[in-house]
Amino acid sequence: MxxxxxxxxxxxxxxxxxxxxxxxxxxxxxxxxxxxxxxxVVPAIARGSRAALVARFVVNAEAAAATVARVAPAAVGPAVAAYLRDHNQPTRVAVAADARLDGLADSGLLTVERRGTPAGDDAVGVGHALAGLAETGTLLMASGPDSPSTLNMLPDTHIVVVRARDVVGGLEDGWARLRTAHPDGPPRTVHFITGPSRTGDIEQTLQLGAHGPRRLHIVLVDDDPDAPAA
Amino acid sequence: MHVTSRQFKDNARGAVADANLRQSLATMKTGFRAKRGVAVAALPEFEALREAGKAMKDHTLAHLDHYLERFEEKVTASGGHVHWAPDADAACRTVLDICRRHNARLVTKGKSMVAEEIELNAFLQKNGIEPVETDLGEYIIQLRHELPSHIIAPAIHVRKDQVADSFRDTHTQFPADRPLEEPRDLLDEARTVLRDRFLTADVGITGANMLIAETGSTVIVTNEGNGDLTQLLPRVHIVVTSIDKVVPTLEDSSIVLRLLARSATGQPMSTYTTFSTGPRRPEDPDGPEHFHVVLLDNGRSRMLGTQVQDVLRCIRCAACINHCPIYGAVGGHAYGSVYPGPIGSVLTPGLASLEEAANLPNASTLCGRCEAVCPMKIPLPRMLRHWREEEFARHLVPARARWGLRLWAFTARRPALYRFGTGLAARALRLLGGRRGRLARLPLAGGWTRVRDLPVPEPGGTFMARYKRRETH
Incomplete structure (x- = not known):
């Protein structure tokens, strides 16, 4: 034709x-x-020892107005609950179907509203990142049955679990992770998320919480013996 | 593309006298410019990235046909559709056809300069489809029936009390006496109103910062999250973009991502960088069911192989605009093109015509700051000079200015005459200035002296005369 x-x-x-x-x-x-x-050109900030990369990931995520909690693998659920309590947020959560998030409510501190795609009025969404980029404190979220993309955008509070082992240097390492996980080409939506949503459109005054989440909390699971929490 | 640059001089005069606008533009120095400076200084590899970006894009443009074909193949393989649009009219019709096929009435839009360029909103409205801008700045100017005045901060010219007025006029569902003094109040109201639109729209339209030939992905770089809600919630996602946005691989996109946000807002990385590849997969829990990419040419291919090809490297960061003294004085609307500032003055004559873009190549002091900050090393001053030469060659310069330039060229090629003439003029000006030492009026230069006095030349003769005497001060 x-x-x-x-x-x-x-x-x-x-x-x-x-x-x-x-x-x-x-x-x-x-x-x-x-x-x-x-x-x-791979900048020096995208390279370093495991411990340095994980530490830099935390610093850069916080510089982008995200909050980060480093926790032991068994403490993810309580860490999520503690954050919500401290920020006066509801403990009913929409959780991605990812099996790594299965035990989230075991502590009894959280109520899982639903698994999978959030409704428009779900206040809190919990997802799992494919990787974290130390270079800029960025979360790499890839869509799929276990990871609805609207969960990254709709809830007021976005909580993302990322494993220290999955914290890599820079964008190039992100592409490598993505190609390994999806050898036939990228999934529908790949989100690189750096901090909560924001705008400067009114008199160039920076305000957090534009159309996407008002706050982004990262639960960093310390599962990498080469990058122990300080 | 509707261009009103012929009125640049009148617009500029009005803009300079507009106190509101001056206040808005003043924030650029402390905002974008200062933040870019900090971000660039913090990345030692920035200069190497600029070189890499230039080389990557030059290579892509030299093989543009191949990379566009590969991009199309990958989009198709992932279940999407590519539509080729030689001009604005074809692009608008393609978007309308897709909307009609899906019985769309409400369309949400992420920020897209290409959509502004083809005047998509007006076209959809005329055909019974309601487009809603969802980027806060774009939403504000849509309510005010204005064009964007800046390519990344479309409502930079609007003060917050003006935004409040527009919201009170439009959002009549809320109590009339609600507080709207603070930017936070305004943002929260827009968030509430637009959240409903995101959830009910039939089609979402975004632009693209890049297209990836390797994967068939389109990329948007945003801070608000509106572009993502626009493309994830409706059944149909249409990407309106142009042929110059393609890069070969994901690795190549890294170069642009590392330059773009730093040059634009001074962020190391924007909040959301989103790669969209095809429609949702059968097993996906969300995402659009249909994915269309409209590839616009609209004069871009014509620029290849010419003196202005390099402008196609542009990644639309707006650094040149933020650093331009002319833009800083007159704002974006004065230019009469959706692309203002140095980049717009080079791009508009290429996309529309030099005749329509009259005045733009001259709306510059050629100070060179735009080129110095351009992350893609686009030689903007050289291109402005190229358009000026074209203007002269095509007799677009007014007769009096042409004769003036001819006279100047005649004397400039005769050094002895030139020196004699300038010496004479310097003495005459000093005589005319008298004891005041300045001139309030000058023959043939009334435009210049209307807003400022000309100090008379210093005693001691012209630079050349003093250089000859080896005067050192």
Missing amino acids: TDPARDSILNGIRAALRRGPLPAETRAALDRGLAAPAPA
Whole structure:
């Protein structure tokens, strides 16, 4: 099927570049580049020892107005409950279907409202990150049956569990994690989340809590012996 | 693209006299500019990233046809559709067709400069579909029936009491005497009103900061979260974007991500960077069921291989706008194009025409700050000069200015005559200035002296005359 609009744009590009369609060997070389992507400039803040990366992840997430609690693997549920209590938030939570979040309410301190996609008025959402990026204190959230993307955006309070082992250096390590978890291409929605939502659109005054969550709390699970909590 | 740049001079005169606007623009220095400075200083690799960004984008533009084809293949393979739109009209019609096919009445929109460029809102409205802007700044100017005056802070020209007035006029469902003095009150009200729109919209339209050829992903970079609610909640997600946004791989997108937020707002990373690939998968609990990408050309391919090709490297961070002394004095609306500032003055003549963009290449002091801060190293001053030369060559410069330039060129090519002339002029000006030492009026330069006096040249002759005498002070 020919598409005249498509042809006119592509031929316009070729005419402007004063050439015809690219020769087969050039196209093959470009495709090799697409198949084996190479990092360009990886900044020093994206590199370091395990302990340094986890520590930097915490510092940068807090600089972006997120809060972080480092907890032992067994203490995730109580940590979530403690945060909600301290911030005067309801303890009824919408939780992603991720099996790693199964025992969340075992302590009896939380009520799981639902597993999976949140309703528009769920106040608190709890999800699990694929990775954390030390470079900028960013959470990498990949959509899938266990991880609804609307959970990252709809609730007023967004709580994300991330494992210290999953805290990596920078964007390049994020791509590697993503390619390992999804070898056939990225899932529908990949969110890089750095702090709670914000706007500066009224007189350039920074305000947290625009359309997305008003607060972002990260529960960092200390499961990496090479990066012990201080 | 509706361009009213012919009125630039009148607009600028009005803008300079607007006290509200001056106050709004003053916040740019302490806001965007200072924050960018801190963020850039904190990243030692920033300069290396600029070089890498330039090289990556130059390579992509040289092989643009190939990367666009690969992008299309990947979008299709992931279950989405790519629509090619040579011009604004084709893009608007494509979006309308998709909306009609899904019986859409209410459309939410994330912030998109391409949608502004093609005037999508007006087109949808005319055809019975209600578009609602959801970025706070865009929402404010939609209520005020205005164009954006800045590419990342569209309502930068609006004061908070003006926002309150618009909200009181529009949101009549709330008590008339509610407090709306604080930015927080305004934000909370907009959040409540728009939350309902997010949940009921039939179609969500976003732009794209990048397109990834490797994966067929579209990328948006935002802070408010509105772009995500726009694309996740409705059944249909339409991405309205342009052909220059493609980059080869995810690794290449890292370069842009590390430059973009730092150059724009001074954040190391924006709050939300979202990669969208195709529609929701059968096993996904949420996300749109349909995914469409509208790829706009609208004059961009024509710029390849020309003196202004480099402008297609632009990542729309607005650093050049934030640092431009002209923009800082007159604001965005004066330019008469949705793309204001240095980037707009280079881009608009290419997208529309030099005739329509009249005045824009001259709306610059060529101070060079825009090029110095551009994360993609776009030589904006050189391109402004290129458009000025084109203006002259195509007889778009008024006769009097042409004759003036000819006369200047004639003397400038004859050093002896030039020196004699400038020496004579310097003496004449000193004589005219008399004891006051300044001139309030000048023949042929009334525009210049209307708002300022000209100090008379110092005694001792011209620079050249003094250089000859080796005067050192």
